[in-house]
Amino acid sequence: MSDGAALTEDAVVHTVLSIDAMGGDLGPTSVVAGLSKAAAKNPQLRFIVHGNRPEIERLIAKKRGLAEICEIRHAEGVVTMDAKPSHVMRNGKDTSMWSTIEAVRAGEASVAVSCGNTGALMAISTIRLRRLEGVxxxxxxxxxxxxxxxxxxxxxxxxxxxxxxxxxxxxxxxxxxxxxxxxxxxxxxxxxxxxxxxxxxxxxxxxxxxxxxxxxxxxxxxxxxxxxxxxxxxxxxxxxxxxxxxxxxxxxxxxxxxxxxxxxxxxxxxxxxxxxxxxxxxxxxxxxxxxxxxxxxxxxNGGVFLGLNGTVVKSHGSADATGVAAAINLAAQLSATGFHKRLAARIAQSEAAASLAIQKEELPQ
Amino acid sequence: MSDGAALTEDAVVHTVLSIDAMGGDLGPTSVVAGLSKAAAKNPQLRFIVHGNRPEIERLIAKKRGLAEICEIRHAEGVVTMDAKPSHVMRNGKDTSMWSTIEAVRAGEASVAVSCGNTGALMAISTIRLRRLEGVxxxxxxxxxxxxxxxxxxxxxxxxxxxxxxxxxxxxxxxxxxxxxxxxxxxxxxxxxxxxxxxxxxxxxxxxxxxxxxxxxxxxxxxxxxxxxxxxxxxxxxxxxxxxxxxxxxxxxxxxxxxxxxxxxxxxxxxxxxxxxxxxxxxxxxxxxxxxxxxxxxxxxNGGVFLGLNGTVVKSHGSADATGVAAAINLAAQLSATGFHKRLAARIAQSEAAASLAIQKEELPQ
CATH class of the missing domain: 3.40.718.10 (Isopropylmalate Dehydrogenase)
Incomplete structure (x- = not known):
């Protein structure tokens, strides 16, 4: 039943997640509290945290041991909850959400997590990570x-x-x-x-x-x-x-x-x-x-975007520390099982079989 | 705020409901138990009960005081839960469900109650009671x-x-x-x-x-x-x-x-x-x-069919005595408030206003 694709050594030693600290209804306070909560239970976690550096640094400094496992990447802009996805796609390059997805695209982190605007997150994820072959x-x-x-x-x-x-x-x-x-x-x-x-x-x-x-x-x-x-x-x-x-x-x-x-x-x-x-x-x-x-x-808490070249976990906009921690735990689990590579392999293989089934029937579209 | 239409004297003295005793998942036993339960709390209720006469008579006789407030109408057929509505419309004249709706059509009862097949009940109600003007x-x-x-x-x-x-x-x-x-x-x-x-x-x-x-x-x-x-x-x-x-x-x-x-x-x-x-x-x-x-x-319990010349309450197919009693209470309340006539008056009046609004805008259909 194995879906193939061995885990990378990196993923076994520690799990690097790319975290959007901004954009949720409750702001970076609840995101950082969630990071701390999740890290306390899983010592393998490492975070790249995107957003307003001074604010995030201050919040992280308050949590014991958190600064050591976080790398902060400053981003000037924030995608608001009511921003139009099409606008963000054109003008959102300086936002924490964009930066969060970029770290997955560059292979620095295995999974991205954001509490921000769902439509904008899906739009950025789709244009930057692109669709899986066959989706x-x-x-x-x-x-x-x-x-x-x-x-x-x-x-x-x-x-x-x-x-x-x-x-x-x-x-x-x-x-x-x-x-x-x-x-x-x-x-x-x-x-x-x-x-x-x-x-x-x-x-x-x-x-x-x-x-x-x-x-x-x-x-x-x-x-x-x-x-x-x-x-x-x-x-x-x-x-x-x-x-x-x-x-x-x-x-x-x-x-x-x-x-x-x-x-x-x-x-x-x-x-x-x-x-x-x-x-x-x-x-x-x-x-x-x-x-x-x-x-x-x-x-x-945690919707998973499926069908892209990379895994993105969307946490609730109103997630508190418990909710953010749940989304991070889910991201960590998917990273640990090498989910993304297995899904890609499975889609490629099933797609071939499914295409055959569709062609056989010549269904009306 | 009155919706007009005075209550009829009949509705004030006693409320007559037309009850389909057959067709639910649990059969007439739970329907009759529900009648008894509802009647115990509301002395104004009277029932016309449709279905297999010997079976219903036997069940009603077991409940004290129930026989006195029920009139039984024998119906040979039963609409099963998996019957196709189109088939029932053509061949369902001998069923308890049909008979239940007929009593409302004839004005003998103010509201019909059935636990049967929703699609068939809607189909029979629509062809026998017909749509309200403007719906x-x-x-x-x-x-x-x-x-x-x-x-x-x-x-x-x-x-x-x-x-x-x-x-x-x-x-x-x-x-x-x-x-x-x-x-x-x-x-x-x-x-x-x-x-x-x-x-x-x-x-x-x-x-x-x-x-x-x-x-x-x-x-x-x-x-x-x-x-x-x-x-x-x-x-x-x-x-x-x-x-x-x-x-x-x-x-x-x-x-x-x-x-x-x-x-x-x-x-x-x-x-x-x-x-x-x-x-x-x-x-x-x-x-x-x-x-x-x-x-x-x-x-x-109790979905109400709106937009017909008569009120029909659809109880859950799997309703037990408590569920049936809830549906009957709802039917009784709607009968007591003269709901049907008020709805018809309101639709007629609003329909005129709404048509105006639609015409003004010439919306794409």
Missing amino acids: NRPAIACLWPSRNPSGFNVMLDVGADIRADAEDLLQYALMGASYARNGLDLPRPRIGLLNVGTEEHKGKAELKVAADLIARAAPAADFEFVGFVEGGDLPSDRVDVIVTDGFTGNIALKTGEGTARMIRERLSEAFKKTPFSRIAALLAYTSLRRLIKRIDPRRV | NRPAIACLWPSRNPSGFNVMLDVGADIRADAEDLLQYALMGASYARNGLDLPRPRIGLLNVGTEEHKGKAELKVAADLIARAAPAADFEFVGFVEGGDLPSDRVDVIVTDGFTGNIALKTGEGTARMIRERLSEAFKKTPFSRIAALLAYTSLRRLIKRIDPRRV
């Missing part, structure tokens, strides 16, 4: 809490592009399978295509074409296709990778997060209600902490 | 747990049709506003249009056309348009009615339900984990019960 549309994959043994499913695309045709959805299936293999250690992931109603005659006609393509690519690409899945299957254990277009995926992602957040708030309210419930909260402290941790969206 | 596409609206004072938002369409153009979305806004006025007692509901990213330049182009239409109709139709909302806003208190196409709405609905269900399961697991947490669960019993009640999808 039309890059996608953003996220981890979704589920009843699976690993505790997660993968869903993609959750917002790289608002449209996807049948061939794009096939590529998402291939990329998602590779991510599940490397990120979740699943040798033969189960892929599902998101639709309404699981019966044959329901749902969008274009999704039937995609289902056909994915089913035909499954044997050669070494995944199992379980067919259509519904919104209710997202947290289920009947599927490992959920494939959908970026509009639907983004709505589903934010709906799930919003629902979990509301329940978490109500849970803490419930335990403050009466003296009894306050005592109860103390008694159930460990169990409750475990539960709240499991449903905490910050713990699964 | 192109009927929609299914659901209640969504939120931070609003009422505890709910309205979302539509959640699955009547997988497509909706800009004019359809405008009609959903009008119908949703009327539902929020009558179902949630909100004189001037806030309407939001579901999209990805709330910034102007994000999201689908066709949604910008719809946003324009809805904004222009708002003053005459007496609602506030808050613009685009995201998946994370569904449980929020910044909006009362969320408008979207039936594909996206259905995915969001099922994602939210699935997330809530998973958290509920984990909550009960967490409280069975250790002796301490078992004692804690006892101490926090009331608070927890309240919480679980609030996040229980069965408590908000």
Whole structure:
């Protein structure tokens, strides 16, 4: 089941990540706090930190031992949350986000992490790292809490592009399978295509074409296709990778997060209600902490850009130290498993098989 | 703020609902149990119950006082969950679902309730009750747990049709506003249009056309348009009615339900984990019960078909007695407020204003 491509010695000795310190809603304070938190648990981490040097130096100096493992690269500009991606592509060369991606492009770091504007990050990543051979549309994959043994499913695309045709959805299936293999250690992931109603005659006609393509690519690409899945299957254990277009995926992602957040708030309210419930909260402290941790969206923070020559992890714009640390841990794991090279190899190989499947059928585009 | 149309004397004295006893996943047992549960709390309820007479008679006889308030109408056929709507439209005249809708058409009952196949129920409702003057596409609206004072938002369409153009979305806004006025007692509901990213330049182009239409109709139709909302806003208190196409709405609905269900399961697991947490669960019993009640999808069970000459409540296919009772309570409330006549009056009035707005702009279709 190996995806080939040996790890470089560098990646084994220490993991270098390229970090955009600016651009998130909470600014460099929460990014630096996240670096410190992640580094405390993983001594192999090294960071190239991009942004306003004086500000970052001051923040890093406050955290013991952090200065020794960080190299700061000054960048004058910041990509704001409401900047237009097209504007950033033309005028963003002096920004911390651009500099963050450049370090991956130059091979100085294995994975980039940013809390900034998603559209701009995808735009810069696409023009600087370029698409993998055989990929039309890059996608953003996220981890979704589920009843699976690993505790997660993968869903993609959750917002790289608002449209996807049948061939794009096939590529998402291939990329998602590779991510599940490397990120979740699943040798033969189960892929599902998101639709309404699981019966044959329901749902969008274009999704039937995609289902056909994915089913035909499954044997050669070494995944199992379980067919259509519904919104209710997202947290289920009947599927490992959920494939959908970026509009639907983004709505589903934010709906799930919003629902979990509301329940978490109500849970803490419930335990403050009466003296009894306050005592109860103390008694159930460990169990409750475990539960709240499991449903905490910050713990699964980090969308991964797939389909580029390099790995980019997009952290939530509003990520605090815990959220940033989660994104960094994910980046470190993907770096350690040599994910990027494995994905590229897998896409190249599957692409050949899939192209054959597509040609055989002469599907309408 | 009155929507006009005085309540009929009949509706004040007792509320007659037309109930499809067959077709749900759990069969007539859970439907009859739900009738009994709802009737116990609301002495004004009367039921016309459609389905297999011997079976229903036997079940009703077991519940004290229920036989006195039920009239049974025998129907030979049952619409199965996997039946094709087109087949049911041609061959479904002998089914309990058809008979259930007929009672509303004939004016014998004010609202119909069924746990059956959604597509078939929408198809029968549309051909027998027909569309309201001025409505192109009927929609299914659901209640969504939120931070609003009422505890709910309205979302539509959640699955009547997988497509909706800009004019359809405008009609959903009008119908949703009327539902929020009558179902949630909100004189001037806030309407939001579901999209990805709330910034102007994000999201689908066709949604910008719809946003324009809805904004222009708002003053005459007496609602506030808050613009685009995201998946994370569904449980929020910044909006009362969320408008979207039936594909996206259905995915969001099922994602939210699935997330809530998973958290509920984990909550009960967490409280069975250790002796301490078992004692804690006892101490926090009331608070927890309240919480679980609030996040229980069965408590908000009932999608309402809007845009037809008659009100139809679609209960979950897998609804148990609690779920069926929730759907019946909702039907009773809509019947009591004279919702159907108010909606029709409102649509007729708003439609005129909206047509003007559309004509003024000569929007591309």
